[in-house]
Amino acid sequence: MLNRILAATGTLILILAASLPGAQAQETGLLIAGDAVVTGFSGVVEPEKEEPPLAASQVLDETFIDLEGISARINSLAAPGYIWDGRTWYADAYFDIKARDVGQVFGVAIDDDRFPNVYLAASSAYGLYRVMPDADDDGRPERIKVGEPGADWMDGMWGTADETDTKPSQGGPGSIWKVDGKSGKITLFANIAHNGENNLGAGLGNITYVPEFRQLFVSDLSTGLIHRLDMDGVEIEIFDHGVTGRASLEKSPLPFDASNAPDFDSADFDPEDSETWGFADEDRRVYALAFHNGRLYYSVVGESQIWSVGFEEKTGAFLDSARWELDVPERPKKLPVTDMLFTQSGAMVLAQRGDVKSTYDYANFADHGKSRLLRFWLETPQDDPDTPSRWIAKPEEYAVGFNGQERSTNGGVALSDGYDSQGYLDTTSCEASLWTTGENLRDNKPLQETLLLGGSLVIDGLQGMPIRPVKQYEKFNNSPPWASYMFDNDQFNTDLVDEDDKPTPYSDTNTTGWIGDVEILRTGCDGDAVAGGWPEGPFYVSDLPSTDDAAGDGTLPPPSPLPTAPQCxxxxxxxxxxxxxxxxxxxxxxxxxxxxxxxxxxxxxxxxxxxxxxxxxxxxxxxxxxxxxxxxxxxxxxxxxxxxxxxxxxxxxxxxxxxxxxxxxxxxxxxxxxxxx
CATH class of the missing domain: 2.60.40 (Immunoglobulin-like)
Structure with a gap:
């Protein structure tokens, strides 16, 4: 049981695992409203310094996944204590999930139990690493740069939970891990397989929980299939977009091709080339998932499209047809949609992630500065028969980060309740906030002097913002995103330098793609949804700081007075x-x-x-x-x-x-x- 009490100490908020003396303890679980589960790369450990010193290339050869590194972290988003103004917020992290237990994970889902449980999906989003047994008697395995017979997965790739059990659970590329919502215990929930064969390396895409069915849906990047699971981790059914989905538009079938499996014993496998990792054909490869109005929506990587499939009302089985929904505009380029959600008001929000990269130095996992956070609305008052899609073709776009074209999302997105005028979570304002994972969020040279007043420039973590303003708004478009909360998922990362005053290769300034997905526990939304509208609540556009459009161009200006970082x-x-x-x-x-x-x-x-x-x-x-x-x-x-x-x-x-x-x-x-x- 975790009883959490927020105690203000100056401007620093501490999380205490204690209960108030004399007060009746209220049993709580791992999560409370406003808590965010954020995934990301766990980091690495370099070899200890020795004499004579190792060359830089030798150091990389002896650098491995940090088993004690954080693969997923639970942060409290309930109490920033100030109105969003773009400054750095040192949010509270109170529960860490390590690579030793779950390996590398991207997708995350939360169920609706009394003590909500967390589910984490194995991922190749941060690279694939294999090693040979120790050959030089230094107590460490040997990294490989191409496939070799006898190699195995690097420790920390897929995780091994249940260490207290006599037979620990061994994870793999198809693993889904469950974090118990009451005790925090981590167990292996399921290993996704097809025709008796486990996922061979490409890993899983994303995962979503559907409360209407009390089931989990997960996408498999190796086969391109969507798997439907019950709450015991047992597979109920699969859906094959490459065959069933494409047939709905009379497209030629693209069945699963088992011969595309990665050959880890051959030099054809290259840890720095994702084309050798065994991904399903991109036109059958499914990634993001979201349930809305009785249909499961999913993204297809190849043509950057959104599709949906319905369910048989009596049995809950997948229907034998699917529906194309829309093409995601290829601006500035075609990128995979890795996460998606629907608001109660009917908006569809899509988060892209940069193209897959994998560098030998572990620094870069995705291209930076091109991935967008988009919002689509249905055509109103009804579907226009002269357009191919039910959705308005041109999406709206949120500004994510201050740098470049404000396209710094890392591919995760989640809804949360709003915040009151004092900067505390307001559970009566349903879906007032939108959060996305991102990197280098406050890095902008022209605005540097102003931004420095509000804290660190290099933030890899989350950006939260009012859900209404988008770049396309003529006024109060929140671009740059001054109306935002921004915090680093590694709140103790200050971009350490080594003894020679040279930036480490793993500082925030040098890494890309280290942050993954996000899911937030929030209160339910009461009342009827209004198509194209928003539920009313405090702290929307009219409540944003500095709403005077001094520039006259519809750009929301910097807050006045300028933000100052919380100083302890x-x-x-x-x-x-x-x-x-x-x-x-x-x-x-x-x-x-x-x-x-x-x-x-x-x-x-x-x-x-x-x-x-x-x-x-x-x-x-x-x-x-x-x-x-x-x-x-x-x-x-x-x-x-x-x-x-x-x-x-x-x-x-x-x-x-x-x-x-x-x-x-x-x-x-x-x-x-x-x-x-």
Whole structure:
């Protein structure tokens, strides 16, 4: 049982596993309304440094999946405590699911039990890694760059739960894992198979729970099939779009081709080439799933289309025909739709994910900056017989992230309740918020000075926003997305640098595609849906900050006053010119809130060329510690990320409280002259 109490400590909100003295304990489960389950790559572990030091290529050869890394994390979205204004929000993570247990997962679903359970689907979205047995007696296996006989999956690819049992459950590319909604125990729910053969490597697409049937539906990227499961993990039925679906439009059948299976014993298998991983033909490959008005909607990768299939009313079986719904516009390019949902008002929201990449250094898993979050509406007042689709052909688009063309979604999307004027979850405002996974969300050079006032620039995690405003709105289009909450799924990531002050290859600034899917537990929606409309509730467009259209072009301007990051620490000091080196040096004192329990500080200057003397990890003691920054160029705005924490708590392996702040300062504009020059 998890009893969670929100305790405000300055601007830091802590999650305590405790119950109030003298109060009646209310039995709660793993999830409460407003909690988000976010999936992503678990990260890697590099070999310990040795003498003589390994070359960079040798380090990569000895770098493996981090078994203690986080494959899925539960975050509380209930209490930001401020009106959405685009700043960094250090949301509370309180339950971690590790690669050791579930391997690499993308799709996530939540059922409607009294204590809702979580389901996670195995995925190749973050690469496929195989190894040979240890050949050099260093206690580690050997990574391979092409297929070889005798190789096996790298530990952490698919997971092994139930470690307390005498026979642990072994996962694979077709595994679905269940996280018990009361105890948090992780078990193997099902292994998706076809004709007695398990998924061979391509993994699963996405998974959805249908409360009307109390069943789960999951897409298999290896076969292109949709599997229907009961709540015991037993397969009830399959649907084959390549045959049954395509026949509805008299398209030639594309049956499953078993000969397309990956050959792991051959050099034809290439971990950096997804074409060798055994994906089903793209025109039969199904990914995203969502249930709406008695039909299961699904995305087809090849032609970037949305289809749907109905069910026999009495038996609940798939009908023997499907319906093409729409083509997703190929702008800026054709990309897979990896997640989708429907609002009570009838809108269909689609999240794209960048093309699959897989680099040997684990840094990049999807193209960045092109994937869109789209909204479609049905033609009204009725279907136009002169158009091929029931849906309006031109979709609306949400602005995701501040960078580039604001197309930074990582392919996950979820609905949530709205927030009141104080920034707390309002369960009476149904479907008022939309959340999507994304990366580099606050990275925008022209807006850098303004954005730095509100926290870190590089955020890989979630963006939440009011559900109404889209780019196409003439006014209050939320582009750039100033009306938003943004937080990093790894709240302790400050883009660490190594001893040589070089960015690590796994910092947020260098990685793409590390974030996956999201699902949020929310309250039900009461009342009748209104086609093309929205249920009324607080905090919609009229309540957004700075609604004056000063530019006159329909663009929502930055909030006024400008946002400031929640600060639980402060730094005071000044710049001085070091005439010996001709560089500006910042000499200051870092102080945390008086009630902050901490003995360690991780501090990183994320601006180019700037380093922390003695960092990045330093001992901390009240009332503060001395801090020195060097390398700032004249006139440069430098940003420093700080995480102050209790080292003992951090070493327990679970989430821990982090007093996190972003501190910005401007280097004097005049040049610092070196003595004698």
């Amino acid at each position: 620490a402060a730094m005071t000091g000044q710049f001085f010119c070091d005439v010996k080196t001709g560089t500006w040096i910042y000499d200051g004192i870092l102080r945390a809130e008086p009630n902050q329990i901490a003995d360690k500080v991780k501090i990183v200057a994320s601006s180019p060329g700037v380093s922390v003397v003695g960092g990045p990890l330093m001992s901390y003691s009240a009332p503060g510690i001395r801090l020195t920054l060097s390398g700032g160029a004249s006139g440069q705005l430098i940003s420093t990320d700080v995480c102050i924490f209790d080292e003992a708590e951090s070493q327990k392996g679970g989430p821990f409280a982090c007093c996190k702040a972003t501190i910005a300062a401007s280097v004097p504009a005049e040049a610092c002259e070196k003595a004698g020059e």
